[in-house]
Amino acid sequence: MSDTTDAQPPEGFSADWLALREDADHRARNLQLTHQLIEWTEPLDNLHVVELGAGTGSNFRYLSPRLGHAQHWTLYDNDPLLLSAMTQRLRGWCDQHGYGFRADAYSVQVDAEHFNAQVTWQQCDLANSLTTLPLAEAHLVTGSALLDLTSAAWLELLARYCIFHHCATLFVLNYNGHVQWHEPLRTDAQITNLLNAHQLKDKGFGPALGPQAHAFFEENLSIRHRVFTGDSHWQLDHESLDLQQALVNGWGPAAIEQDSTAQPMVAEWMEQRTAAVTEKQSSLQVGHTDVLGLPPSQL
Numbered sequence: 001m002s003d004t005t006d007a008q009p010p011e012g013f014s015a016d017w018l019a020l021r022e023d024a025d026h027r028a029r030n031l032q033l034t035h036q037l038i039e040w041t042e043p044l045d046n047l048h049v050v051e052l053g054a055g056t057g058s059n060f061r062y063l064s065p066r067l068g069h070a071q072h073w074t075l076y077d078n079d080p081l082l083l084s085a086m087t088q089r090l091r092g093w094c095d096q097h098g099y100g101f102r103a104d105a106y107s108v109q110v111d112a113e114h115f116n117a118q119v120t121w122q123q124c125d126l127a128n129s130l131t132t133l134p135l136a137e138a139h140l141v142t143g144s145a146l147l148d149l150t151s152a153a154w155l156e157l158l159a160r161y162c163i164f165h166h167c168a169t170l171f172v173l174n175y176n177g178h179v180q181w182h183e184p185l186r187t188d189a190q191i192t193n194l195l196n197a198h199q200l201k202d203k204g205f206g207p208a209l210g211p212q213a214h215a216f217f218e219e220n221l222s223i224r225h226r227v228f229t230g231d232s233h234w235q236l237d238h239e240s241l242d243l244q245q246a247l248v249n250g251w252g253p254a255a256i257e258q259d260s261t262a263q264p265m266v267a268e269w270m271e272q273r274t275a276a277v278t279e280k281q282s283s284l285q286v287g288h289t290d291v292l293g294l295p296p297s298q299l
């Protein structure tokens, strides 16, 4: 799921929001698809990865230690504030795991026993410049919590461009529209319906496909690639109360923006949900779907 699942706020996605969700994202990821990707990359000596909508590098932090190899990552995002936090986030992560770390202005070198990675990043509005990306060298095109922000036209182009360049693709944590609270409230379904309608607003790529984005991408990619999908639901229990509260604070206003007549219902829902979170009586599943595409082997 991409801020407030992810009803993108006008100011974009904050580094604090991305940090708040990172643990839940990493716990949620579909292990079967991760392993299939690891297997697919095994014969490659040098792995070239292009990441779209990279934020502060969460997807790199998840995948790089698991992929092994010598890796070259190029990360793209249109938000200079997020990219400017990259070096510090990667330095902290390397310190935490005992990985070697070297940095200059736009790149970082990570050295560990079982993998090493050169990471560079560039500011880029992906809405209009997808086909200018250097995919000819890339083995893998990846992204996390991105597809649900994008439109049918953009997803079709992404699939076509990845097929053209024989790139594998892994797009994870695509919000799929299913939200289940415990204990349930009578008004949960109304809130989720308003949220899912709000997801379809234009996030800069044209009218967003929101919860349908992963299936549309899968359909377009499967014209040529073997495509696998798997659940990557957020399971938010008592260890994730801050994230649960952030969702309540984001979803309420998004629901009102979608239908202002729902304001009294939404206000009551927010009050009840906030009370449950404060009393540690709240847990939540947020549905996501991961999509892996593997190109046909070239003989």
Ligand SMILES: C[S@@+](CC[C@H](N)C(=O)[O-])C[C@H]1O[C@@H](n2cnc3c(N)ncnc32)[C@H](O)[C@@H]1O
Residues within 6 Å of the ligand: 001, 002, 003, 006, 012, 013, 018, 025, 052, 053, 054, 055, 056, 057, 058, 059, 076, 077, 078, 079, 082, 124, 125, 126, 127, 143, 144, 145, 146, 149, 203, 204, 205
């Ligand atoms: C939900 S965040 C996910 C960030 C990161 N992938 C993660 O998992 O932490 C979506 C990301 O897409 C980026 N983004 C949104 N629209 C974009 C555009 N038109 N071009 C490039 N990046 C964009 C945002 O700046 C943000 O970093």
